[in-house]
Amino acid sequence: MAAPPNANLDLATRQALAARMRFYRDLGLTELYRRPVDPVLLKNLLQSAVSKPEVEVLHEAQTVIPIPVEHDLDSYNLEETAIPPRKPIAGQPEIAPPVAPAARAAALHAIREDIGDCTRCALHTGRNKIVFADGSPDARLLFVGEGPGADEDAQGLPFVGKAGQLLNNMIGAMGLKREEVYICNVVKCRPPGNRTPELEEANTCSPFLFRQIDVVRPEVIVALGATAATYLLGQRQPLAGLRGRVHAYRGSKLIVTYHPAFLLRDPRQKKEAWADLQIAMRELGLTAPAKSQD
Numbered sequence: 001m002a003a004p005p006n007a008n009l010d011l012a013t014r015q016a017l018a019a020r021m022r023f024y025r026d027l028g029l030t031e032l033y034r035r036p037v038d039p040v041l042l043k044n045l046l047q048s049a050v051s052k053p054e055v056e057v058l059h060e061a062q063t064v065i066p067i068p069v070e071h072d073l074d075s076y077n078l079e080e081t082a083i084p085p086r087k088p089i090a091g092q093p094e095i096a097p098p099v100a101p102a103a104r105a106a107a108l109h110a111i112r113e114d115i116g117d118c119t120r121c122a123l124h125t126g127r128n129k130i131v132f133a134d135g136s137p138d139a140r141l142l143f144v145g146e147g148p149g150a151d152e153d154a155q156g157l158p159f160v161g162k163a164g165q166l167l168n169n170m171i172g173a174m175g176l177k178r179e180e181v182y183i184c185n186v187v188k189c190r191p192p193g194n195r196t197p198e199l200e201e202a203n204t205c206s207p208f209l210f211r212q213i214d215v216v217r218p219e220v221i222v223a224l225g226a227t228a229a230t231y232l233l234g235q236r237q238p239l240a241g242l243r244g245r246v247h248a249y250r251g252s253k254l255i256v257t258y259h260p261a262f263l264l265r266d267p268r269q270k271k272e273a274w275a276d277l278q279i280a281m282r283e284l285g286l287t288a289p290a291k292s293q294d
């Protein structure tokens, strides 16, 4: 079997490629395809870029093939790679009957009990702790992220690393405390290397998320990033097409914004994220607290 085209890249190049892929994913570009590049065009491009350590070939706006200039072109497989058909995002169960506020904590506990020491998907092999949720069962506002990272996996709580600190700041800017909201993820176990959950993993784990949402029944849900938006809304769309408006979702209002980890990588987008949170605040009837004069 032929080696994948990037198998011969050095570690630094592969890490740079992975970082670029995460950046595109955060922008909502979740489907990237590798297509053949015209060898003549490629050689011309490489010759025109001999002073650069690496050349990125952008093809049809969705293809990224980083190629070190010192690499022998003949070792690249430039044949067309068959593009597998898109697998469907799993359908969602009907909305469960409302749970009385006094019974919500017990209902959430029951969901956690059902998860147990879960081995339903491949993510169980690399996890340290299952990360179920954090926050109030009576929250009016519920945040959904993608999956646990290293800090979350170690502590068993969602959003406790640097991205979590930024989320806490965002919650504070809305005039709320972290304990007043509910925070959970599409998958409960850390994907290795913080990669995006595979479709099968997200489809397997997300029924627990839907049950959590149905118990808490928040007025507003904020989907943090493209993965959360994709599996909540059941559709693959760039983030740009989903942000800036209110979606009806399982009896709640859903707003889509950037994942805090993306905002740490590209702080210029914080203004856009704040605009999204202001939509959530408007729906909740919240006003931002006055800034301290200190």
Ligand code: SF4
Pocket: 115, 118, 119, 120, 121, 122, 123, 124, 130, 187, 188, 189, 201, 204, 205
């Ligand atoms: S990610 Fe979800 S379905 Fe997969 S093992 Fe963890 S708890 Fe189970």
